[in-house]
Amino acid sequence: MATTSESIVAEIVFALSSRSLYNLPRNEIRQRLQPILGLRGMRLNRKSIYFRALDIYETYPSLDFEDALSVAHMEFDELVEIVSYDRDFDRVPPVVRVEPSLIP
Numbered sequence: 001m002a003t004t005s006e007s008i009v010a011e012i013v014f015a016l017s018s019r020s021l022y023n024l025p026r027n028e029i030r031q032r033l034q035p036i037l038g039l040r041g042m043r044l045n046r047k048s049i050y051f052r053a054l055d056i057y058e059t060y061p062s063l064d065f066e067d068a069l070s071v072a073h074m075e076f077d078e079l080v081e082i083v084s085y086d087r088d089f090d091r092v093p094p095v096v097r098v099e100p101s102l103i104p
């Protein structure tokens with residue numbers, strides 16, 4: 001039995017995509033991680049979210065993996081609205097980005 005966490009998965013994606021380290025394309029990152037995350041003994045809370053996040057990450061090149069993970073969580077929880085300054089979310093239907101007001 002093995003276990004991991006959201007932050008470790010995000011760090012792996014970051015390292016594999018890093019230009020100074022592995023510089024792998026998004027589809028290859030997805031292809032390499034899916035079998036590991038899908039291991040029978042791999043414990044990861046709400047595992048389906050990570051598979052969906054990898055699909056989103058590959059589909060929307062403007063999103064980093066953490067943003068793709070946020071969208072996957074939103075889909076799982078049936079949410080469409082996100083409060084963010086990050087305009088990259090505007091390219092992902094049906095996500096509706098709401099820009100926070102500046103607090104005086």
